[in-house]
Amino acid sequence: MEVSRVVITGVGLTAPNGNSLSEYRENLLNGIAGISRTEIRYMGEVLAGICDFDPLRYQKRKEVRVGTRAGSVSIYCAREALKSSGVDFESMDKNRIGIYVGITEHGNVETENEIHNISQFDYDTKFWTHHHNPRTVANNPAGEASLNLKVTGPAYTIGAACAAGNLGLVHAVQMLQLGEVDYAIAGGVSESIHTFGIFAGFKSQGALAEHEDPNKASRPFDAARNGIVVSEGGALFTLERLDDALARGAKIYGEIVGYHVNSDATDYVLPNPERQTQCMRAALKKAKMAPQEIHIVNTHATATPMGDIQECQAIVQVFEDCPDTYVNNTKGFIGHAMGAAGALEMAGNLPSFEDRMVHPSINVDELDPKCSIPNLVLNQPTQAKRVDAILNNSFGMLGINSALIVRRFSDQ
Amino acid sequence: MSKDECKQVVLDIIAEIAPDEELSDVKPDVALREQLDLDSMDFLDIVMELRKKHGIEVPEPEYGELVSLDSCAEYLTPKFNALV
Numbered sequence: 001m002e003v004s005r006v007v008i009t010g011v012g013l014t015a016p017n018g019n020s021l022s023e024y025r026e027n028l029l030n031g032i033a034g035i036s037r038t039e040i041r042y043m044g045e046v047l048a049g050i051c052d053f054d055p056l057r058y059q060k061r062k063e064v065r066v067g068t069r070a071g072s073v074s075i076y077c078a079r080e081a082l083k084s085s086g087v088d089f090e091s092m093d094k095n096r097i098g099i100y101v102g103i104t105e106h107g108n109v110e111t112e113n114e115i116h117n118i119s120q121f122d123y124d125t126k127f128w129t130h131h132h133n134p135r136t137v138a139n140n141p142a143g144e145a146s147l148n149l150k151v152t153g154p155a156y157t158i159g160a161a162c163a164a165g166n167l168g169l170v171h172a173v174q175m176l177q178l179g180e181v182d183y184a185i186a187g188g189v190s191e192s193i194h195t196f197g198i199f200a201g202f203k204s205q206g207a208l209a210e211h212e213d214p215n216k217a218s219r220p221f222d223a224a225r226n227g228i229v230v231s232e233g234g235a236l237f238t239l240e241r242l243d244d245a246l247a248r249g250a251k252i253y254g255e256i257v258g259y260h261v262n263s264d265a266t267d268y269v270l271p272n273p274e275r276q277t278q279c280m281r282a283a284l285k286k287a288k289m290a291p292q293e294i295h296i297v298n299t300h301a302t303a304t305p306m307g308d309i310q311e312c313q314a315i316v317q318v319f320e321d322c323p324d325t326y327v328n329n330t331k332g333f334i335g336h337a338m339g340a341a342g343a344l345e346m347a348g349n350l351p352s353f354e355d356r357m358v359h360p361s362i363n364v365d366e367l368d369p370k371c372s373i374p375n376l377v378l379n380q381p382t383q384a385k386r387v388d389a390i391l392n393n394s395f396g397m398l399g400i401n402s403a404l405i406v407r408r409f410s411d412q
Numbered sequence: 413m414s415k416d417e418c419k420q421v422v423l424d425i426i427a428e429i430a431p432d433e434e435l436s437d438v439k440p441d442v443a444l445r446e447q448l449d450l451d452s453m454d455f456l457d458i459v460m461e462l463r464k465k466h467g468i469e470v471p472e473p474e475y476g477e478l479v480s481l482d483s484c485a486e487y488l489t490p491k492f493n494a495l496v
Contacts, residue, residue: 061431061432062429062431062432065431126463127460127463127464130460
């Protein structure tokens with residue numbers, strides 16, 4: 001079946017180390033992380049990736065008060081993506097725009113806040129806010145963006161644990177190829193640092209990172225890694241069918257040429273490298289590409305003791321004979337941005353098509369021998385001979401795996 | 413509590429729930445929704461803040477008493493004074 005080619009024409013993001021693609025990229029190449037300590041209810045001090053974008057750039061104060069943090073992240077990223085795409089948004093048919101936002105979870109923050117609120121009133125539920133339901137419905141982050149942008153096409157979230165950022169993009173590609181929409185705003189967002197439950201859950205699991213220096217706490221592949229740093233953030237891209245993008249002379253950041261999503265069906269939390277391997281291979285098959293044609297593999301590795309090793313095993317299986325394929329990781333800089341992770345990590349690598357620089361995995365003082373795989377870019381960026389395609393891994397709990405392939409645009 | 417003080421209490425609540433609004437020249441005898449960008453959820457916020465901050469209950473059939481600053485003062489001042 002012949003389907004339309006789909007390209008990325010705009011990028012909007014907020015990360016713990018940057019509120020635009022250029023700022024974020026510069027920090028990724030200069031080794032600048034964005035992790036800090038913060039206080040969270042019941043937990044006390046925790047390490048987190050906190051974003052400092054200004055929500056009032058695109059929202060009224062009342063919208064910020066009534067809405068959610070994830071809604072604000074979505075609105076900021078969507079508006080920034082539209083701006084960078086250069087599209088004449090006002091003249092567009094808003095019925096034909098889709099908003100597809102990947103989320104790991106949504107509603108925990110708002111529910112915890114309300115339980116805390118009514119605890120001040122002896123748990124009398126008449127003090128429970130009427131804003132609770134619109135804040136906690138699973139489509140909230142996309143719905144708030146549709147309200148803000150007056151987009152009347154489909155706007156909803158994709159729940160896919162920490163694979164969600166990739167899945168927002170995958171879904172947008174599918175909807176564009178089906179002709180359901182003509183323009184898509186898609187990626188992933190996270191507000192998870194505002195819920196103590198995520199931190200407490202990871203801590204109970206023995207998977208919450210700690211380090212005296214916050215910016216050294218998230219250390220995928222390092223022998224002394226001890227878990228995840230939870231972050232907030234978002235990255236939304238504008239996507240269009242290639243013909244539409246060319247017709248309006250849009251800048252093309254890359255073409256989404258392949259993807260795959262599968263499930264481990266083995267465990268609630270433990271990954272399965274065999275399924276990860278299958279996922280990457282299936283994405284390559286859809287893209288009609290050989291592993292050697294991929295020049296950057298951005299790993300999902302979250303700095304848990306087992307997860308990093310298993311992903312490395314999976315990557316070696318697929319890219320065993322690929323001297324020009326570099327492997328990197330973004331979480332050392334920004335922590336684990338949950339539903340935003342896949343989208344933010346793809347965004348951080350996209351400029352490699354222009355500068356051929358591969359940003360490193362940082363905080364690797366002593367590489368875990370079990371993570372020692374060829375061409376792992378550690379601590380310093382590497383200049384690649386060429387960067388024509390990037391494969392972005394994002395995996396999540398309940399065994400969901402995703403691999404997304406973006407290729408440098410070529411009109412062939 | 414005087415009626416003017418009661419109006420100020422209501423204005424203080426509106427300032428929190430509708431922080432983008434200019435409240436310096438709200439006409440007391442004109443419906444709040446005619447001069448401010450307030451929706452039904454905002455009115456529920458006013459009811460909730462009266463409950464939380466001041467222990468004042470406004471039963472649903474009486475929400476209409478909160479239509480303007482003047483009507484708020486007429487309706488709420490006796491309730492405030494009954495608390496003392």
